[in-house]
Amino acid sequence: MSATFVGMPAFPVAAREALANSQQRRNLAHATSTIRAKRAAVVAEVDDWEQLRLAGAAIKDNTLLHLDEQLLRLEESLTARGATVHWARDAAEACAVVAEVARGHGVDEVVKVKSMATVEIGLNDALAAEGIAAWETDLAELIVQLGDDLPSHILVPAIHRNRAEIREIFLRHMAEAGRPAPADLTDEPARLAEAARLHLREKFLRAKVAVSGANFAVADSGTLVVVESEGNGRMCLTLPEVLVSVVGIEKVVPTWADLDVFLQLLPRSSTGERMNPYTSTWAGVTPGDGPQEVHVVLLDNGRTRALADEVGRQALRCIRCSACLNVCPVYERTGGHAYGSVYPGPIGAILNPLLKGVGVDAQTDSLPYASSLCGACFEACPVRIDIPSVLVDLRAQVVDAHRPSAKPEALAMRAAAAAFGSGARLGALERLSGLAGRLLGSRGRTAPGGRRLLGRVPGPGAAWTDTRDLPRPPAESFRAWWSRTGGRDE
Amino acid sequence: MRVALMVTCINDAMFPDAGKAVVRLLHRLGVDVEFPAAQTCCGQPMVNTGYLDEAVPLLRTFVDAFEGYDAVVAPSGSCAGSVRHQHAAVARRSGDPGLVAAAERISPTVYELSEFLVDVLGVEDVGAFFPHTVTYHPTCHSLRMLGVGDRPTRLLRAVHGLRLLDLPAADQCCGFGGTFAVKNADTSVAMGADKARHVRETGAEVLVAGDSSCLMHIGGLLSRQRSGVRVMHLAEVLAATEAAA
Ligand code: SF4
Numbered sequence: 148m149s150a151t152f153v154g155m156p157a158f159p160v161a162a163r164e165a166l167a168n169s170q171q172r173r174n175l176a177h178a179t180s181t182i183r184a185k186r187a188a189v190v191a192e193v194d195d196w197e198q199l200r201l202a203g204a205a206i207k208d209n210t211l212l213h214l215d216e217q218l219l220r221l222e223e224s225l226t227a228r229g230a231t232v233h234w235a236r237d238a239a240e241a242c243a244v245v246a247e248v249a250r251g252h253g254v255d256e257v258v259k260v261k262s263m264a265t266v267e268i269g270l271n272d273a274l275a276a277e278g279i280a281a282w283e284t285d286l287a288e289l290i291v292q293l294g295d296d297l298p299s300h301i302l303v304p305a306i307h308r309n310r311a312e313i314r315e316i317f318l319r320h321m322a323e324a325g326r327p328a329p330a331d332l333t334d335e336p337a338r339l340a341e342a343a344r345l346h347l348r349e350k351f352l353r354a355k356v357a358v359s360g361a362n363f364a365v366a367d368s369g370t371l372v373v374v375e376s377e378g379n380g381r382m383c384l385t386l387p388e389v390l391v392s393v394v395g396i397e398k399v400v401p402t403w404a405d406l407d408v409f410l411q412l413l414p415r416s417s418t419g420e421r422m423n424p425y426t427s428t429w430a431g432v433t434p435g436d437g438p439q440e441v442h443v444v445l446l447d448n449g450r451t452r453a454l455a456d457e458v459g460r461q462a463l464r465c466i467r468c469s470a471c472l473n474v475c476p477v478y479e480r481t482g483g484h485a486y487g488s489v490y491p492g493p494i495g496a497i498l499n500p501l502l503k504g505v506g507v508d509a510q511t512d513s514l515p516y517a518s519s520l521c522g523a524c525f526e527a528c529p530v531r532i533d534i535p536s537v538l539v540d541l542r543a544q545v546v547d548a549h550r551p552s553a554k555p556e557a558l559a560m561r562a563a564a565a566a567f568g569s570g571a572r573l574g575a576l577e578r579l580s581g582l583a584g585r586l587l588g589s590r591g592r593t594a595p596g597g598r599r600l601l602g603r604v605p606g607p608g609a610a611w612t613d614t615r616d617l618p619r620p621p622a623e624s625f626r627a628w629w630s631r632t633g634g635r636d637e
Numbered sequence: 638m639r640v641a642l643m644v645t646c647i648n649d650a651m652f653p654d655a656g657k658a659v660v661r662l663l664h665r666l667g668v669d670v671e672f673p674a675a676q677t678c679c680g681q682p683m684v685n686t687g688y689l690d691e692a693v694p695l696l697r698t699f700v701d702a703f704e705g706y707d708a709v710v711a712p713s714g715s716c717a718g719s720v721r722h723q724h725a726a727v728a729r730r731s732g733d734p735g736l737v738a739a740a741e742r743i744s745p746t747v748y749e750l751s752e753f754l755v756d757v758l759g760v761e762d763v764g765a766f767f768p769h770t771v772t773y774h775p776t777c778h779s780l781r782m783l784g785v786g787d788r789p790t791r792l793l794r795a796v797h798g799l800r801l802l803d804l805p806a807a808d809q810c811c812g813f814g815g816t817f818a819v820k821n822a823d824t825s826v827a828m829g830a831d832k833a834r835h836v837r838e839t840g841a842e843v844l845v846a847g848d849s850s851c852l853m854h855i856g857g858l859l860s861r862q863r864s865g866v867r868v869m870h871l872a873e874v875l876a877a878t879e880a881a882a
Contacts, residue, residue, distance in 0.1 A: 163823045476810045480827045517821065519814025519828070520685060522781035539723070542687030556816075560683055564691040567646065567677035569698065574674075577650050594860040595867035610819040614826045615857030618651065625644050625653035629672045634660045 150297045151272075155487030157513035162481040171307045171482050178306050179472075179479045185419025186470060186527070193415065202408045204531040207464035210401055211454060217366045217399045218445060224369030228431025230441040235393075237448050242273035244444050245358060245391050249279050252389055254355050260373060260380040261285030262360025263301060263467055264393045264446055266489040270358065281358065282324070282350050284379040286343050293320040299483030299491060302417050302469040307482050310334040317342050325349055347379060357383040357438070361394045362466065363409060364443075367402050370430040371443070374413060374423045381427050390438035395446050397454075397463040409466060412529035416468035449502030458540040459501045464530040465494055471524035471534060477517060486514060493524035497537045505541060506548025515541035555607060570626065577624035584620040594618060640670045641703055643711040643720075643747065645849070646678035648870075652849040658876035659712050659750060662765075665876075666758060670710065676702035680727060681719035686816045693731045696724055700739040708757055709747045712872045713848050714779025717749040722782055749779055750872055751788040751847060761795045766879040768798030772841035773871075774832070774855065776848040777810050789847055789871055796874060802839040806831075813854035826858070833858045836866060847871045 155161055165171065190196055210217050222232045235241035241264075249257055257274065259265065259281055271281040271292075283292040290305040291298050294316040298304030305313070317328040317339065326349050328342045359380070363372040371392055373380050384390065400406065414423040432441050454460050472478045472492030483491030487510050490498045496514045503511050515538045524534040546552075566576050584599075592600045598618040603609065611617055628636070640663070644656040663670045679699055680692035699720070703709050711717040721744050728740040754760055773793060779785045793801050812818070812828025819825075832855055836844050844859070846852050849870055856868035 159821050159823070162821060166823050166827050476812065476828050477821075477824055481824055515687075516817065517824075519777070519810050519812055519817045519825070521777035521810035521814070523777075523808075523810065526781055536722075539685055539687075540726075542685070543689045544687075546687035546689075556686070556820075557688075560686060560688040560691050563678075564683060564688075564694060567680075567695050567698065570675045570677055570702070573646070573649070573677045580650065592860075594856065595865055596869070600860065607819060610822040611857070614822065614861065615829070615854060616860040617853070617857055620651060621653050623653065625649040625656035626672070626674060628653055628657060629660075630674070634670070634672060635664070 150295050152297060152487050152489070155510055157509050158485055158487070158517040159513065161485040161487060162517070165481045165485045168482075170309070172480060174307055174309050175479055175482050178303070179474075182419055182473045186416060186473065189415045189419050189421055192421075193411070199408060199412055200529055200531050203412050203466075203529055204461075204464055206400060206405050206408060207530055208461070210399060211397065211460060211463055214396065214399070214454065217401060218396055220366040221364055221369065221399050222445070224367060225431060225443055228369045230369065230431040230443050233442060233444045235444050235446045235448070238268035241268045241393055241444050241446050241448070242270050244442070245270060245393065246274055246277045246279065248389065248391050248442055249274065249356050250277065252356055254279065256280040256282060256350075256354060257356045257358050258282050258284050258350050258354040258383045258387065259288070260357065260359035260383045261288050261375065262358070262393065263489060264360045264395050265358060266298060268393065268446065268448060270393070282354075284347050284350065284383055285375070286340070286377055286379070289343060289347070290316055293317065293324060297484055298489055300469060300472060301467050301490065301492070301494070307484070310336065310339065313339055321346055347382075351382040351386050354383075354387045356389040356391070357387040359384060359390065359392045361392050361398055362413070363406060364394050364399045365401075365403050365406065366399050368430055370403065370428050372406065373427045374410070375425045375427075376418060376423060378425050381425050384427050384429065385437050388438055389440040389442075391442040391444065393444045393446055395448075396450050397465075413466055413468055416470040416527070416529040449504075452504060453498070453501035456501055459497060459537050461532050462494065462497050462501055462537060464532055465498070466530060467494075468529055470527040470529065474523040474527045476521060476523065477519065486517065493518065493534045494532070497534055497541060500541050500545075505545045512545045512548075515545060559607075574624065574626050577620075577627065580620035581622045581624060581627075585622050587619060591619075592616070638668075638707045639705070640668050641706040641709045642670050642672050643676060643679070643703065643709050643716065644672065645711060645713045645716045647849050647853070648712060651853070652870065655712050655849050655870035655872050658870065658872035659710065662763060662872060662876040663710070665878075666754075666760060666763060668758070671706075673702040679716045679719050679724075681716060681723065682815055684719065684723050684727060689727060689730045692727045696727045696731070696736065696740060699724075700736065700743060703743050703746075704739060706746060708753060709743070710750060710753045711747060712750045712870060713850070714749045714776050714783050714785060715848050715850060717747050717752075718778040718782035720744055720747045749783055749785055749847065751779075751785050751792055752783065754792060754875075755788045761791050763792065763795070763875050765796040765875045765877050766798050767796050767874050767877040769843050770800045770802055770841045771843045771845050771874065772802045772804045772836060772839040773807070774804055774811065774836070774844060774846040774851065775807055776846050776851045779847050780808060785847075792871070792875060793845065796877075797879075799874070802841045804839055805835045811851050811855050813851045815850070818854055825854070829854055829858045833862060833864065837864055842867060843874070844868045845871055845874055
């Protein structure tokens with residue numbers, strides 16, 4: 148697969164392209180509004196939703212505070228139950244572990260459970276470089292993989308596609324990857340699912356090695372948890388002889404009892420279901436049952452960097468439910484690709500800069516600005532990540548990383564700060580702008596209500612006036628009116 | 638009770654009618670509101686663009702202007718939200734404990750207009766007369782940052798002659814977002830176009846909101862589309878009386 152996020156342009160440029168894709172805009176508006184309504188309905192059923200959110204946030208915060216101890220406990224429990232634990236500092240180390248295991252078993256293919264961590268580390272490409280094919284078995288990931296496309300959503304990576312497009316992808320590309328799609332395939336959901344099922348079934352039955360992530364890793368029992376809708380994940384977790392799970396270090400929770408909170412929060416927030424159809428849990432190796440060789444790769448890849456960020460560390464609470472994407476007005480219009488990462492939407496806008504660090508590349512630095520700060524994400528987040536506050540803090544980090552700057556924006560901000568230095572100075576500037584407004588006389592259009600409009604403004608102001616009208620500055624500012632009348636001109 | 642008007646920089650320089658409306662409304666309700674002339678801007682444009690150092694002197698100006706009042710009224714959910722939720726971080730950035738303490742003292746005295754009317758003055762019927770069909774857009778910061786809830790619509794429903802029409806997808810952001818409106822102009826306008834469409838769908842004559850900034854954005858689109866829909870600040874509608882209409 149050659150599709151890659153590497154080298155994506157900064158958000159405003161990528162977004163402009165995406166906004167021009169009317170098919171995608173329609174697909175996304177439909178999909179996100181449907182899931183938003185479903186989520187709102189099932190969340191409203193839970194009387195103690197706010198308490199659950201607080202509990203979820205508190206468990207995660209507490210675990211992150213003692214992450215070192217919790218991870219060692221997890222390693223101990225996993226090892227005691229027959230799993231082999233590997234520690235990976237970054238993507239390359241994690242990919243190397245998986246490749247090593249696959250090579251050790253002489254296989255040229257692995258089947259994959261849907262997993263964000265393995266997409267984050269670029270595992271499929273790394274394995275392909277070693278001559279090992281990694282087959283995605285989640286339906287949406289399969290659509291993305293067959294279409295040589297990129298995921299655009301955490302939960303529904305092919306959310307930008309509709310049924311007609313999916314039929315097309317299956318007909319054209321399934322044959323290259325195994326069992327072809329039936330020639331008479333229609334775009335009925337049942338027919339599409341059947342084609343995928345037949346195609347995947349061959350792979351499940353053949354594969355010796357499976358790769359997964361995990362939604363949760365329970366420290367005191369060494370249990371990994373995968374939550375899914377299709378059952379394809381469970382096929383991968385139970386049929387092959389060998390299982391490698393790549394798990395971000397923030398996925399650890401202290402005890403089995405803690406899962407109670409998250410298994411209530413997650414399905415309602417993500418798919419808008421009261422309970423998810425498949426919850427698979429396993430701890431190490433069980434003789435005669437499931438994979439007999441189990442590896443767990445504990446992945447850092449920037450998570451300790453995020454943990455060191457006082458404001459941003461709350462992003463590590465994230466349980467990847469995607470509620471913030473579904474409610475985000477920016478995401479709804481641009482789609483996920485514009486964010487240039489496997490983590491799009493509001494969580495991506497904070498997680499990418501936190502994992503990678505700011506001030507290094509323009510694309511990452513553009514992400515904290517990819518938000519109107521409307522706060523819908525914070526309101527929806529089941530673990531109460533205050534995404535707007537983290538965005539604002541990251542913006543300050545981006546600006547600080549480039550100080551001193553002579554960019555037009557930095558100059559404009561300094562000029563504005565100077566203009567706002569005192570009431571008297573602002574008043575003088577307002578008199579000037581009022582004069583300029585009056586000099587324009589009676590030319591130009593008038594807005595409903597009678598305000599005269601400014602024409603097209605040159606320079607950076609054109610970004611406003613190209614698409615939106617702007618009133619002329621008033622002849623008299625508020626402060627001038629007050630000093631003339633004392634506030635009593637009735 | 639000493640009450641100060643925090644008119645906000647955008648109302649001061651661009652939309653003085655919104656500020657004048659607050660003054661008239663408060664006078665009518667018996668509040669002798671003062672305008673501290675030292676005030677300029679709360680610093681939100683700088684903070685939300687990442688320029689914290691540039692916001693520090695603005696916070697000092699803000700403190701000088703508003704120290705000592707029992708209540709500070711702002712006809713803006715966004716600016717009141719910035720004071721209550723962001724000034725602490727700006728003050729910390731200054732490293733000046735005096736400024737941190739001053740910001741902490743003043744923040745809780747700052748009210749968005751509908752909060753001040755309903756919670757402090759305890760009024761819902763402000764005696765306004767406005768015989769027009771109106772739809773109301775709850776701006777994000779008043780809705781989610783401040784949680785003003787239905788205070789603005791309770792005030793509007795009590796206005797004589799006014800017919801309030803429900804705005805579809807009202808809680809969706811209009812796409813203004815401060816410098817977002819120019820840094821990500823294409824996305825901003827895509828959001829605003831949908832908001833403008835919903836406003837037109839209501840058939841209302843007037844779109845009302847509590848933030849002039851959002852109104853400048855939605856109104857700019859509505860006017861460019863020749864929709865004929867007028868935008869007005871909540872304060873202007875509440876200040877309108879039979880004599881003035
Ligand atoms: S940030 Fe919150 S809402 Fe977004 S994916 Fe993570 S847990 Fe879900």
